[in-house]
Amino acid sequence: MIKQERMQVVKQQQIAHHIFELTVQGALANEMAEPGQFVHIRVADSFEPLLRRPISVASIDLEASQFTMIYRAEGRGTGLLAEKKLGDTIDVLGPLGHGFPIEAAEKKAYLIGGGIGVPPLYELAKQLNARGIQTVHILGFESKQAVFYEEKFRELGETHIATVDGSHGTQGFVTHILNELPTDFDTYYSCGPTPMLEAVQWAYPQKKGFLSYEQRMGCGIGACFACVCRTTKSETDYIKVCSDGPVFPAGVVIS
Ligand SMILES: Cc1cc2nc3c(=O)[nH]c(=O)nc-3n(C[C@H](O)[C@H](O)[C@H](O)COP(=O)(O)OP(=O)(O)OC[C@H]3O[C@@H](n4cnc5c(N)ncnc54)[C@H](O)[C@@H]3O)c2cc1C
Numbered sequence: 282m283i284k285q286e287r288m289q290v291v292k293q294q295q296i297a298h299h300i301f302e303l304t305v306q307g308a309l310a311n312e313m314a315e316p317g318q319f320v321h322i323r324v325a326d327s328f329e330p331l332l333r334r335p336i337s338v339a340s341i342d343l344e345a346s347q348f349t350m351i352y353r354a355e356g357r358g359t360g361l362l363a364e365k366k367l368g369d370t371i372d373v374l375g376p377l378g379h380g381f382p383i384e385a386a387e388k389k390a391y392l393i394g395g396g397i398g399v400p401p402l403y404e405l406a407k408q409l410n411a412r413g414i415q416t417v418h419i420l421g422f423e424s425k426q427a428v429f430y431e432e433k434f435r436e437l438g439e440t441h442i443a444t445v446d447g448s449h450g451t452q453g454f455v456t457h458i459l460n461e462l463p464t465d466f467d468t469y470y471s472c473g474p475t476p477m478l479e480a481v482q483w484a485y486p487q488k489k490g491f492l493s494y495e496q497r498m499g500c501g502i503g504a505c506f507a508c509v510c511r512t513t514k515s516e517t518d519y520i521k522v523c524s525d526g527p528v529f530p531a532g533v534v535i536s
Pocket residue numbers: 319332333334335336337338350351352353354355356357358359360397400401494495496497498527
């Protein structure tokens with residue numbers, strides 16, 4: 282059930298260049314179900330910035346009633362979020378949207394992420410591993426400075442890193458790694474910039490795939506139409522990324 286709650290900050294630390302890991306605690310955490318869902322955060326108590334910011338859930342700890350987010354602090358909203366300290370409270374709305382269907386994977390899954398699209402794949406990897414699914418992680422970043430959670434992903438399965446400038450792992454994009462890997466997986470899950478999602482679905486037209494879109498949002502709950510995209514399902518219909526997604530089967534969203 283969607284809740285709105287002032288959640289307490291129990292951890293806030295910088296883990297890479299401009300990248301922060303934020304853990305919050307409260308009853309809302311117990312509503313978390315699917316990996317790939319997101320929360321909508323009011324970053325300040327003032328009227329500006331007015332709009333909430335959508336951030337994915339990177340890890341859930343139901344026993345502690347906590348969840349963790351990883352975000353890049355570059356704009357006004359995420360910059361204010363980075364100023365929150367231990368003990369502060371933040372206004373959180375969630376969990377929102379439909380996440381990755383973990384039951385779709387049979388034996389082996391590829392998890393393909395780029396930049397700030399990587400965080401939701403961590404909770405996904407944990408939940409797939411818990412079901413006995415082998416996960417292979419292919420993660421792309423701008424540079425070595427921007428890489429995060431490499432070891433945490435390695436603990437869950439084979440992990441490949443690409444950086445655009447070649448300062449860590451393979452030089453280039455995740456697709457350079459995908460070209461070298463076998464296609465012996467049954468399902469792929471991906472989150473990242475839209476051109477990356479496009480390239481991934483073109484690479485595996487025969488596989489089951491699920492893509493998470495990071496569309497600009499207003500309300501986050503299906504009421505304002507800020508996040509609409511065209512869909513291949515109908516010429517006249519539109520889908521709302523916030524409430525129909527953000528995860529869609531490959532081939533459904535026209536980006
Ligand atoms: C479903 C979803 C999950 C996301 N998960 C994460 C995450 O886990 N970690 C992370 O770092 N970022 C994530 N993002 C992107 C994040 O929401 C934006 O980077 C953030 O809103 C930028 O706000 P800002 O004020 O710092 O930047 P500004 O550029 O100052 O923002 C200006 C406006 O644009 C909107 N905006 C800007 N970029 C985006 C964007 N990519 N998507 C949606 N709205 C945007 C903001 O809401 C705001 O209204 C996610 C986006 C979506 C839609």
